[in-house]
Amino acid sequence: MKHETLTVELGERSYPIVIGEGLLQHAPKLLQEAGISSKSQLLIVTDEHVAKNYLEPLREVLATEGYRTTASVIAAGEQSKSLSVYDRIMTEAIQAGLDRKSAVLALGGGVVGDLAGFVAATYMRGIDFVQLPTTLLAHDSSVGGKVAINHPLGKNLIGAFHQPRVVIYDTSALHTLPKREVAAGFAEVVKHGLISDEAFVDWLKENADRLWELDSELLAKAIQRGCAVKAAIVSEDETEQGKRALLNLGHTFGHAFEALSAYSALNHGEAIAIGMCIAAKVAERVGIAEKGVCEQTERVLSLYHLPTKWPAGLTPEAVLEAMKRDKKTVGGKLALVLPRAIGHVELIKDIDEEIILTVMREEVEA
Numbered sequence: 001m002k003h004e005t006l007t008v009e010l011g012e013r014s015y016p017i018v019i020g021e022g023l024l025q026h027a028p029k030l031l032q033e034a035g036i037s038s039k040s041q042l043l044i045v046t047d048e049h050v051a052k053n054y055l056e057p058l059r060e061v062l063a064t065e066g067y068r069t070t071a072s073v074i075a076a077g078e079q080s081k082s083l084s085v086y087d088r089i090m091t092e093a094i095q096a097g098l099d100r101k102s103a104v105l106a107l108g109g110g111v112v113g114d115l116a117g118f119v120a121a122t123y124m125r126g127i128d129f130v131q132l133p134t135t136l137l138a139h140d141s142s143v144g145g146k147v148a149i150n151h152p153l154g155k156n157l158i159g160a161f162h163q164p165r166v167v168i169y170d171t172s173a174l175h176t177l178p179k180r181e182v183a184a185g186f187a188e189v190v191k192h193g194l195i196s197d198e199a200f201v202d203w204l205k206e207n208a209d210r211l212w213e214l215d216s217e218l219l220a221k222a223i224q225r226g227c228a229v230k231a232a233i234v235s236e237d238e239t240e241q242g243k244r245a246l247l248n249l250g251h252t253f254g255h256a257f258e259a260l261s262a263y264s265a266l267n268h269g270e271a272i273a274i275g276m277c278i279a280a281k282v283a284e285r286v287g288i289a290e291k292g293v294c295e296q297t298e299r300v301l302s303l304y305h306l307p308t309k310w311p312a313g314l315t316p317e318a319v320l321e322a323m324k325r326d327k328k329t330v331g332g333k334l335a336l337v338l339p340r341a342i343g344h345v346e347l348i349k350d351i352d353e354e355i356i357l358t359v360m361r362e363e364v365e366a
C-alpha cells in the first residue's frame with residue numbers, strides 16, 4: 001500500500017496520519033497498529049452524503065477482521081454539530097453497548113470529525129477516537145485534537161481537546177467531493193504554506209493543475225505537508241496559548257465574512273481566502289510586508305479557483321464590528337496575523353482600526 005505518513009508529536013498522545021489512495025481497504029490493519037481492539041464494539045459516525053459511498057465498504061472490510069460496528073448517520077452540514085445530534089449519538093452509543101475499550105470512528109469531513117470527536121471525548125469520560133477524513137478541509141481538523149459542537153449562541157463553544165489514535169486519510173474519497181468543497185480545502189492547504197513554508201507555496205503553484213485534478217500522489221504530498229505545518233505548530237502549543245494563533249491567518253476577516261454570510265454566502269475556505277488577501281494588504285499598509293506578498297497570495301489562491309476580492313454586499317464597518325465579536329479577539333483589541341513574506345507570518349497586536357478600515361474601504365472601491 002502506497003502512502004505518506006506523518007507523526008503528530010505530542011508525547012504519549014502522539015499519533016500517525018496515514019495518507020494514500022484506497023486506504024479505507026486497509027483500515028483493519030491500521031486500527032490494529034493503533035491499538036484499537038476488535039473485542040469491543042466500534043461506533044462509526046458519518047453523514048448521509050458520505051454514507052452513500054463509503055459506509056458499507058468500510059463496515060464490510062472491518063467485519064472481515066472481526067471488528068463489530070454500529071453506525072450513526074447524521075444529516076450533512078454544520079447544523080448537525082448540535083447538542084441534539086450529540087444527544088442522539090450518545091443514546092445510540094449506549095444502546096449499542098459501547099464500553100471503555102470501544103472507539104469512535106469519524107468517517108467524513110470536519111463536521112463529522114468535530115462531532116464524533118466530542119462524542120469520543122465525553123463518552124464514559126473519554127474513549128478512543130479515529131478519524132477517516134473524506135474532505136480536503138479535514139486535513140486541517142485531523143491535526144490538533146480540537147473537537148466541538150456548536151451552541152445556538154456561537155460556533156464551537158462546547159468542546160474539548162481529544163487527540164485521535166490514528167488518522168486514516170483515503171485520498172480516493174476526495175473524487176466524489178463537490179469541486180467547491182475541494183477549493184475550500186485548498187484554501188487551508190495554501191494557508192499552511194503561507195504561514196511557514198515558501199517552498200511549499202511554490203510547489204503548490206507549479207502543480208496547481210494536477211492537484212486540482214486530484215492526482216493522488218501529489219494530493220497525498222500536499223495533505224502531508226499541510227498537516228506537517230500545522231503539526232509543528234500544535235506540537236509546540238497543544239492547548240493554544242501562543243504560537244497556535246498563527247494558524248488564524250485570514251481567519252479574523254474570514255470569520256467576520258462567514259458571520260455576515262446571510263449576505264455574502266461564502267463558505268469557510270472562500271471566506272479565509274479573501275481574508276488572507278486582505279491581511280496581506282493590511283501588512284503592506286502597516287509596512288511590514290515584503291513587496292509582492294499581496295500579488296503572490298492572490299495568485300496562488302486563484303490557481304485553486306478561490307475568490308480573492310471583497311465580497312459584494314458587505315460593508316467594512318459591519319465587518320470590523322463582526323471582527324471585534326470574534327472569540328479570538330481578547331479584550332476588544334484587534335490582534336491580526338499578518339504576513340511579512342510568503343512563508344512567514346506574525347501576530348501583530350493593537351493594530352489601528354483606522355488602517356484596517358481604510359484598507360477595507362479601498363477594497364470595496366477596487
Ligand SMILES: NC(=O)c1ccc[n+]([C@@H]2O[C@H](COP(=O)([O-])OP(=O)(O)OC[C@H]3O[C@@H](n4cnc5c(N)ncnc54)[C@H](O)[C@@H]3O)[C@@H](O)[C@H]2O)c1
Pocket residue numbers: 047048049050076077078081108109110111112114134135136137138140141142143144145146147156173174175176177178181184
Ligand atoms: N477541529 C478543527 O481543528 C477544525 C479545523 C477546521 C475546520 N473544522 C470544522 O470542520 C467543519 C468543516 O469541515 P468540512 O469542510 O470538511 O465540512 P463538512 O464535513 O460539512 O463536509 C462538506 C460537505 O461535503 C460532503 N462530503 C464530505 N465528504 C464527501 C465525499 N468524500 N464525497 C462527497 N461529499 C462529501 C459533506 O456531506 C458536506 O456536505 C466546520 O464545522 C469547522 O468548524 C474543525
Ligand SMILES: [Zn+2]
Pocket residue numbers: 140188251268272
Ligand atoms: Zn479554517
